Amino acid sequence: MFIDQILVGPLLNFTYLVADREGGEGVVIDPSYGVDTVLETIDRRRVKVRYVLNTHSHADHIAGNPEVVQRTGAKVAAHRAVPFRPDLPLDDGSVLETGGIRVEVLHTPGHTPDSVLYRFDGHVATGDTLFVGECGRTDLPGGDPAAMYDSLLGRIVRLDDALIVLPGHDYGVSPTSTIGREKRENYTLQPRTREEFVRFLAE
Numbered sequence: 018m019f020i021d022q023i024l025v026g027p028l029l030n031f032t033y034l035v036a037d038r039e040g041g042e043g044v045v046i047d048p049s050y051g052v053d054t055v056l057e058t059i060d061r062r063r064v065k066v067r068y069v070l071n072t073h074s075h076a077d078h079i080a081g082n083p084e085v086v087q088r089t090g091a092k093v094a095a096h097r098a099v100p101f102r103p104d105l106p107l108d109d110g111s112v113l114e115t116g117g118i119r120v121e122v123l124h125t126p127g128h129t130p131d132s133v134l135y136r137f138d139g140h141v142a143t144g145d146t147l148f149v150g151e152c153g154r155t156d157l158p159g160g161d162p163a164a165m166y167d168s169l170l171g172r173i174v175r176l177d178d179a180l181i182v183l184p185g186h187d188y189g190v191s192p193t194s195t196i197g198r199e200k201r202e203n204y205t206l207q208p209r210t211r212e213e214f215v216r217f218l219a220e
């Protein structure tokens with residue numbers, strides 16, 4: 018398996034191309050603005066893209082969906098709460114398989130109601146729920162600080178420490194991290210009550 022982390026667009030989005038091998042089957046996570054680089058990578062790697070996976074419905078995570086679908090015939094998969102009609106509406110616990118890759122869906126609302134993580138083969142794509150050293154904003158429409166607390170401190174801190182974190186933006190000191198490192202170093206993942214967390218985010 019390989020993972021290409023592709024930095025695209027003015028907002029420092031990360032799009033990911035994941036495939037079982039060069040010339041094999043794969044998925045694209047969050048095609049953003051500046052999708053040409055992603056299309057070039059797909060061509061160079063000769064990947065048959067079966068699914069476009071969106072971590073949530075914000076424009077900078079779905080903007081490149083049409084181009085990737087047009088080029089590859091991929092099906093779009095996203096949480097069923099997104100305000101568009103995905104080919105495959107996902108729920109917490111949904112599983113997608115292509116080639117040798119098995120992707121599990123974890124619903125983690127807070128940044129948006131439709132935010133999910135995609136966990137596959139020792140990695141977790143965290144979208145705008147968790148960045149390296151930071152969490153996503155909860156003050157945009159659909160944001161919910163209490164839900165973010167449950168996602169971060171109820172779910173994410175319970176994931177395997179060794180999982181490699183693949184964030185939705187290049188906002189941290191490094192482009193990737195691990196759950197274990199984030200639990201130690203990310204100030205938003207430190208132990209707090211829900212009330213403390215909501216107050217802390219409002220500050």
Ligand SMILES: [Fe+2]
Nearest residue numbers: 073075128145
């Ligand atoms: Fe977002």
